[in-house]
Amino acid sequence: MGGPEELVTLPAARLSALAKSAGFELVGFAKAEPIPGEALLDWLAAGHHADLDWMAQRVDERLDVTRLLPGARTVIALACNYWHSDEPSPVARYARGRDYHATMRDRMRALRRSLRAEFPGVNDYGSVDASPVMEKVWAVRAGLGTVTKNGCFTTHEFGSWVVLSAMILDAPVDAYAQALDEDPCGRCRICIDACPTSAIVADRVIDAGLCLSYQTIENDELVPENVRPAFQETVFGCDICQDVCPLNMTPVKAGTRFEPRSLAAQSVRTLAGMTRAEFDAWVPGTPLSRAGYDGLRRNAAFALGASHDHGARPVLEKLLLDPSERVVEAARWALKRLE
Template structure:
């Protein structure tokens, strides 16, 4: 075994394909617990009960693994090559968030983290634990503490040399490493991300109400979506990139290096997706993060998009789902049909304005 220097770690992480790396201590975000508690007290987590169930660990990274002495935070770019908002104009097609266009990032990032972690163990004889999004780890505050960037007014991480199209991974280690200086906000007076949000999901800068966020509604929310919000979802059927896409710091965004993030889903036809059964859904989205929401939730989202399309040609598609075995899907089909049969002047468009 030999000593592992910070410079060696950074160099190896960049060789592995990460675009930026920083280090902080597990106790570097003492404010996180209070912010999480305020978020939970306001009920802004919606149906994501797991956020409250592991509040102690989520709010205090040092409690997650007391033996850890350092947290290595890593960023991996998935920057899109084209404007992700362009598809919003193609109302007969569904818009899928950029992060879900390719292979499941959980698998790709974790594989890279494990390789880097094994190298750390081999060189320094330390212990490690790796995390990618699924554990009770507040990656964004830790990434800011490690100097990767800052949480913008849209609450996502962005950096002056990264933009905001990044996945985050964490390696907790027993190794003592020099911490980096934390980053501070450089959002200034810009409110582009807040202004573009279709559902007004930001009660204030740097605050998010998940219950109004289209990413939450299309991915995490079970059952029917509030009718007040359905018309504002447009043709977004999995996630929403609006607040990310308009960030001015993206002019410095790093190009994606992982070929697995190359878009495969594209802009699928709503009629095709609405006709999927469970087996067809699983085959269509094998290896994609989309698979986690299941067929019924996807078809529900698709039917909301059909209702927002203003395309009378999709009426038979909605009618075909009126007797669906899933009651939420059947209700969504009825809502979509009612929208499509409304007089043109009464219909609400993608931006919540009269078509």
């Protein structure tokens, strides 16, 4: 039994309704066709992935989802708005509340449950960020928005304040979207000029090694000297190229799952001097746990030096005695900046 002749065509409108009741705000459908490899391969060849070695692995799967799910026919692109407020914070907006991976996985599980109940026999593969799936490309193909010059995926509804995921199915749907035929950036280049490290090396191309998002979240080694002065108010992630974007000027407040937690209201000085107990109270369950206790205090020390915060001298002097090499190195650099 079984075989391609038995494939059902799924009703896109019904799938969309199921995805929305699972909590996804934007839903679109793309044919699971291979992605032309040029942009990814050029990006990797230029070394723009820095130490993200996993980006250079499983390239065949990234470019062809049938390698992840045999017989793949459809990719459902899914997006959730996460914007909450314009309160200043040293933490990027997407990371101020509960870890979005957990939220997206919960919603994905709910969608999978209802799909299996209504359409038994359809197989799926779900991706939330870490899988070898090019989530922005699928969101473009599914007509949810466009990739703008700042390298972010931008929608009409929520600007770029969305996180993405994708669900691959081995069945076709009855209506696929067209990619939007528009370039909302036009001649604008505000984000390119605003990036403090010139990490937007060409339109829509980010050199991760220069990007504060990478340096504050992913780099657990030494932060290059030339990037340190840009840390300023940034302890985890970076929103500068999104904050300045005219397409982001009418954000929509997200639901409670993305509500900021108390850590987002802490000052850079407090984060630099936080105790292990404070870390344990504020950080677990948020994306900041990726940087860890030492990584966050290292970042905060860089930020204090970068912003010439003279009042931070006592906390930085205390960090000179820290058991973590990285923290000591950052405190030493910061104190030198304050001289």
